[in-house]
Amino acid sequence: MSNFIQILFSSLEIGSVYALAALGIIIIFRTSQLINFAQGSLGMFSAYIAAFFIQGGESSLEVQVMKHSTIIAVLVGMLAAFLMGVIIDFLVVRRAKKQTSPLALPIITLGIVMMLTGLAPIVFGGNPLAFPRFIENASVSILGVTIMVNSIVCIILGFMVLAAVFLFLQNTVWGLAVRTTASNETTARLMGVPTKIVTMVAWAVAAALGALSALILAPSTVVDIVMMDGVQLNAFIACVLGGFQTFYGPVIGAYILALTKNIFGFYISTTWGTAINYVLILIFIVIRPYGLFGKKTVKKV
Amino acid sequence: MKLTKTKTFPYWKYIIVCLLFLVMLPLNAAGIVSGSTLLILGTVIFYAVVGVGMNILLGYSGLITLGGAGFMGLAAYLSGFCSTRLGLPFILCLVISIAVPTVIGLGIGVVSLRLEGFYLAIATLGIGEILRQVFVEFEPFTNGFSGMRAAYPKLFGIVLTREVTYAFYAIILLIVMILVHNIVNSATGRALLAMKGSESAAQAMGISLLKYKLIAFAISTVLTALGGVMYMHLIKYSYPTVWGLGMSLNFLSISVIGGMQTVLGAVLGALFVIAVPELVIKQLPVIGTLTGVAYVFNGLFIVLVLLFYSDGLIRIGSDVKKLVGKIRGKKNDIDQRSGT
Numbered sequence: 234m235s236n237f238i239q240i241l242f243s244s245l246e247i248g249s250v251y252a253l254a255a256l257g258i259i260i261i262f263r264t265s266q267l268i269n270f271a272q273g274s275l276g277m278f279s280a281y282i283a284a285f286f287i288q289g290g291e292s293s294l295e296v297q298v299m300k301h302s303t304i305i306a307v308l309v310g311m312l313a314a315f316l317m318g319v320i321i322d323f324l325v326v327r328r329a330k331k332q333t334s335p336l337a338l339p340i341i342t343l344g345i346v347m348m349l350t351g352l353a354p355i356v357f358g359g360n361p362l363a364f365p366r367f368i369e370n371a372s373v374s375i376l377g378v379t380i381m382v383n384s385i386v387c388i389i390l391g392f393m394v395l396a397a398v399f400l401f402l403q404n405t406v407w408g409l410a411v412r413t414t415a416s417n418e419t420t421a422r423l424m425g426v427p428t429k430i431v432t433m434v435a436w437a438v439a440a441a442l443g444a445l446s447a448l449i450l451a452p453s454t455v456v457d458i459v460m461m462d463g464v465q466l467n468a469f470i471a472c473v474l475g476g477f478q479t480f481y482g483p484v485i486g487a488y489i490l491a492l493t494k495n496i497f498g499f500y501i502s503t504t505w506g507t508a509i510n511y512v513l514i515l516i517f518i519v520i521r522p523y524g525l526f527g528k529k530t531v532k533k534v
Numbered sequence: 535m536k537l538t539k540t541k542t543f544p545y546w547k548y549i550i551v552c553l554l555f556l557v558m559l560p561l562n563a564a565g566i567v568s569g570s571t572l573l574i575l576g577t578v579i580f581y582a583v584v585g586v587g588m589n590i591l592l593g594y595s596g597l598i599t600l601g602g603a604g605f606m607g608l609a610a611y612l613s614g615f616c617s618t619r620l621g622l623p624f625i626l627c628l629v630i631s632i633a634v635p636t637v638i639g640l641g642i643g644v645v646s647l648r649l650e651g652f653y654l655a656i657a658t659l660g661i662g663e664i665l666r667q668v669f670v671e672f673e674p675f676t677n678g679f680s681g682m683r684a685a686y687p688k689l690f691g692i693v694l695t696r697e698v699t700y701a702f703y704a705i706i707l708l709i710v711m712i713l714v715h716n717i718v719n720s721a722t723g724r725a726l727l728a729m730k731g732s733e734s735a736a737q738a739m740g741i742s743l744l745k746y747k748l749i750a751f752a753i754s755t756v757l758t759a760l761g762g763v764m765y766m767h768l769i770k771y772s773y774p775t776v777w778g779l780g781m782s783l784n785f786l787s788i789s790v791i792g793g794m795q796t797v798l799g800a801v802l803g804a805l806f807v808i809a810v811p812e813l814v815i816k817q818l819p820v821i822g823t824l825t826g827v828a829y830v831f832n833g834l835f836i837v838l839v840l841l842f843y844s845d846g847l848i849r850i851g852s853d854v855k856k857l858v859g860k861i862r863g864k865k866n867d868i869d870q871r872s873g874t
Contacts, residue, residue: 337844343786348833348837355830359825463663504667508664518649518653522649
């Protein structure tokens with residue numbers, strides 16, 4: 234039982250990482266109709282910026298100020314990601330939409346992946362950087378299991394951000410604009426929705442979500458160029474599991490994925506847990522091709 | 535005269551490319567081209583083989599795969615295992631190393647290609663990661679992080695030298711280019727292009743989408759695996775971290791930068807993506823010393839080519855010709871017409 238609670242908490246924590254990345258992917262997919270392979274790399278680059286920001290002033294700061302500066306670093310990282318999203322949309326995606334080939338956009342995001350992974354070691358040096366926890370070394374006991382306070386903070390932070398994004402999508406005019414653009418871009422433009430701004434904001438918000446997911450992950454690993462590869466893949470698989478037709482599907486998919494991954498990892502094999510998970514989800518696609526919450530879309534010719 | 539000749543025999547351009555690669559051998563013997571340059575050009579050859587496979591998938595059928603490095607690595611390890619540990623003849627190793635990845639690839643294709651095209655990209659991304667983990671964990675088979683060694687190919691009882699291996703590879707590239715040229719210009723190639731243009735229209739014409747997508751994916755996997763075998767017996771060393779996403783992205787850049795819908799584009803792309811960073815950028819004073827610079831350079835070129843020059847570098851020749859023709863003016867144009 235105590236093992237299971239441990240698994241549950243670590244799944245919720247890693248699930249928030251996957252869910253934030255998956256939400257970013259699905260927001261871009263729904264508004265721009267493209268698979269964004271650069272979601273993880275954008276997060277990785279922002280994590281580098283945040284870690285660099287912390288390290289720059291580390292020696293002169295006291296511990297008390299350190300906590301403060303972690304939060305500032307997170308905000309700086311997210312802001313940087315937000316700006317990168319705006320720049321990518323403005324310089325690349327908007328122009329590439331005029332291309333006739335539907336392949337051009339996803340391949341362009343792969344080009345962005347190559348640029349970001351190449352640039353990171355040039356700008357920030359080849360050594361991996363460390364990123365501190367929000368709250369160091371404090372732990373509480375829940376049902377006889379010791380849980381890091383930081384994990385709980387991360388879980389709550391993940392839930393709060395996800396809730397904020399969904400409230401924004403459901404209850405504001407801009408959220409309505411995003412949903413309209415997602416449902417049909419041409420009609421939305423005819424109805425006076427500024428789809429260009431919507432797409433730009435979607436890219437910016439998605440990049441910021443990617444940055445937050447990277448920064449929640451960062452303390453348990455190190456900030457380096459491959460840190461987000463697994464997250465990127467798991468976020469995709471979460472989208473496949475939840476279906477590409479809704480905003481909430483991938484998020485729920487992400488938490489399910491994290492839980493099954495940890496269960497397989499704990500009860501079957503630590504090294505092959507992830508692989509078993511992927512294979513099971515491939516089989517799941519055969520049975521239910523459009524995911525848990527997806528519907529079969531009928532394309533009119 | 536020349537025009538009619540190229541029409542009856544369309545392979546001249548491939549033979550010329552092969553000869554250009556082969557010419558490097560006497561130049562190497564004469565000491566003009568260094569041994570390391572020859573090795574880089576050998577690398578370009580097997581990347582070009584993989585690139586030709588990518589072009590069938592990306593340019594002719596409009597599908598993206600991100601597991602290329604995994605399949606290539608699997609073929610490399612299998613070939614190394616069969617030839618070094620089991621001592622099987624090279625041809626048998628080649629057949630086994632190509633068959634196994636292709637069967638696995640077809641299995642994944644059957645699952646993911648029933649859905650929209652991008653599911654293949656996600657599925658192959660996952661399989662690539664799993665294969666890389668297999669390379670790390672299956673130590674009795676792959677030697678794990680210590681890496682696996684292999685020798686130059688042994689044909690008809692003779693172990694080839696580096697120079698002969700290079701020539702052998704250039705001829706493999708020639709055969710691959712001619713075969714793919716024929717596939718692309720056959721009914722299969724036309725079906726693939728129809729499918730890329732519009733899946734619904736192709737289906738209405740009686741083209742089975744799953745069948746042709748699987749054919750394209752299978753051809754691409756066969757060529758990727760062939761590239762893996764060639765890698766193993768030229769580089770002679772395989773290490774798990776080589777076969778990551780970065781290499782799959784290199785294949786993609788070869789295809790996109792060279793020109794997706796051509797056979798020769800892959801060779802040009804491989805030269806640009808592999809040889810230019812090694813031979814040119816590394817010689818530059820400040821930029822050359824930075825580690826990730828080749829990667830940034832290739833990524834930038836993918837974006838630029840797709841935004842402004844979507845046919846790829848292969849088009850530069852004919853575009854320059856057009857430009858020169860424009861500058862020369864009408865008089866020359868009329869002369870040319872009356873001349874023929």
